[in-house]
Amino acid sequence: xxxxxxxxxxxxxxxxxxxxxxxxxxxxxxxxxxxxxxxxxxxxxxxxxxxxxxxxxxxxxxxxxxxxxxxxxxxxxxxxxxxxxxxxxxxxxxxxxxxxxxxxxxxxxxxxxxxxxxxxxxxxxxxxxxxxxxxxxxxxxxxxxxxxxxxxxxxxxxxxxxxxxxxxxxxxxxxxxxxxxxxxxxxxxxxxxxxxxxxxxxxxxxxxxxxxxxxxxxxxxxxxxxxxxxxxxxxxxxxxxxxxxxxxxxxxxxxxxxxxxxxxxxxxxxxxxxxxxxxxxxxxxxxxxxxxxxxxxxxxxxxxxxxxxxxxxxxxxxxxxxxxxxxxxxxxxxxxxxxxxxxxxxxxxxxxxxxxxxxxxxxxxxxxxxxxxxxxxxxxxxxxxxxxxxxxxxxxxxxxxxxxx
Numbered sequence: 001x002x003x004x005x006x007x008x009x010x011x012x013x014x015x016x017x018x019x020x021x022x023x024x025x026x027x028x029x030x031x032x033x034x035x036x037x038x039x040x041x042x043x044x045x046x047x048x049x050x051x052x053x054x055x056x057x058x059x060x061x062x063x064x065x066x067x068x069x070x071x072x073x074x075x076x077x078x079x080x081x082x083x084x085x086x087x088x089x090x091x092x093x094x095x096x097x098x099x100x101x102x103x104x105x106x107x108x109x110x111x112x113x114x115x116x117x118x119x120x121x122x123x124x125x126x127x128x129x130x131x132x133x134x135x136x137x138x139x140x141x142x143x144x145x146x147x148x149x150x151x152x153x154x155x156x157x158x159x160x161x162x163x164x165x166x167x168x169x170x171x172x173x174x175x176x177x178x179x180x181x182x183x184x185x186x187x188x189x190x191x192x193x194x195x196x197x198x199x200x201x202x203x204x205x206x207x208x209x210x211x212x213x214x215x216x217x218x219x220x221x222x223x224x225x226x227x228x229x230x231x232x233x234x235x236x237x238x239x240x241x242x243x244x245x246x247x248x249x250x251x252x253x254x255x256x257x258x259x260x261x262x263x264x265x266x267x268x269x270x271x272x273x274x275x276x277x278x279x280x281x282x283x284x285x286x287x288x289x290x291x292x293x294x295x296x297x298x299x300x301x302x303x304x305x306x307x308x309x310x311x312x313x314x315x316x317x318x319x320x321x322x323x324x325x326x327x328x329x330x331x332x333x334x335x336x337x338x339x340x341x342x343x344x345x346x347x348x349x350x351x352x353x354x355x356x357x358x359x360x361x362x363x364x365x366x367x368x369x370x371x372x373x374x375x376x377x378x379x380x381x382x383x384x385x386x387x388x389x390x391x392x393x394x395x396x397x398x399x400x401x402x403x404x405x
Contacts, residue, residue: 017124017189019131024183026131026142030158036129037143037160040249040289041087041094043130044115047122048080057383068114069107070331071323076111079318087289090161093316095272099256100293102320108293111320112252115291116200119249123192123199130199130248133170134186137239138247139199140167141287145174145182164274164285169234192249199249199288201242205259216266217241217278232280243276247286256292257302267292268314293320322363326382329356 030037038046051064060077069076087094100108122128132139144166146154151162166174178184192199203216212219218241220231228236242251243266253259253267267290270276275283294302299317302308323329333352337343360378367377376386 019189021187022183023142023145023185023187026187034160036131040287043128044289045084045088047118047128050127064118065114069110071325071328072107075320083316096314096316097267097271098291099315099317100320101296101299101317103322104295106320106322108320112291116194119192119200130190131187132190134188136170138167138244139190140170142187145185167284168281172234197245201246201251203242204254213262215241216243216263217276218244220279237279243286246288250289250291253290253292255294257294257298264311324360324363324381326356326360329359
């Protein structure tokens with residue numbers, strides 16, 4: 001099958017997945033498949049879990065990251081089991097900003113990119129299906145249509161908790177377009193896409209003096225003021241900020257700690273309370289995973305500033321250290337060569353392994369134990385049997401210096 005036929009088949013398959021109906025019809029889908037109402041954190045966790053989990057030598061290996069990230073098994077297990085899993089269960093950990101911290105080229109950006117691409121593909125599957133109010137620029141959860149006074153009754157009937165309130169724009173649409181008949185509101189299935197700005201966003205800080213908060217929260221469309229008569233009319237507001245567009249999915253916050261404080265406080269409100277302030281409106285609800293990343297130098301400067309203590313207490317830091325296993329480092333080089341234009345060039349045997357050994361040796365600190373040298377330490381990290389050391393010694397060594405080189 002040539003590439004054009006594959007593109008045509010993908011387009012046809014996506015067309016078959018499209019669905020549109022009333023809110024009443026959406027509730028019938030919800031009865032059959034309650035999972036479609038899952039939160040953004042739950043969707044990320046289920047996406048990783050559904051790809052498969054294996055256990056190798058007491059360490060969990062997640063197939064979702066196989067072939068892309070190497071030597072980060074312990075860090076990935078901690079990230080998934082200590083953050084994504086409890087966050088998927090609606091525990092308090094989801095009310096924290098997830099900050100990936102580690103050295104340059106440690107795999108932070110690759111990890112985030114894998115999550116974004118994975119969500120795009122997962123939304124095409126039945127288990128990852130997402131439905132939103134049709135015509136809403138924020139792809140709002142249809143369950144926000146249920147009034148507050150009926151949400152306890154809804155939970156008793158459907159077993160689903162509803163969080164968040166209807167956005168100002170959809171409050172107006174519900175009244176003017178549907179005569180407050182929520183059962184008639186049109187709902188559609190959406191597919192996450194970073195390129196189309198549906199459920200996936202990316203924010204990168206620039207000059208603090210010129211960057212506008214509207215990049216995050218949207219802005220007023222002044223060309224419509226004459227038509228609608230007021231800046232507080234939701235139809236005169238462009239809900240096109242990254243927080244708006246990333247609703248129902250995830251937003252990547254690049255180099256977060258380089259950003260101006262006024263941007264960070266919006267993230268705090270969103271993660272803590274599930275809403276943010278935009279324009280002259282009531283608080284706008286949003287359900288999204290905020291993933292930020294920064295390097296170790298920036299992070300140390302950040303925590304040394306006493307003014308940042310409140311912000312720091314609302315951040316969960318997940319260290320993403322350098323790989324310290326020679327065999328995994330070798331796989332990284334193989335991947336880099338495979339994806340380059342020199343993949344057909346012959347490389348002498350053991351060349352990549354020698355390069356990997358050199359890299360790992362530069363990352364390791366001199367051992368504190370007198371009966372072990374740097375080479376033995378490197379071999380122990382790589383899982384080799386070293387004369388004079390038993391499994392208990394190796395586990396103790398790794399436990400003490402796992403996150404430190």
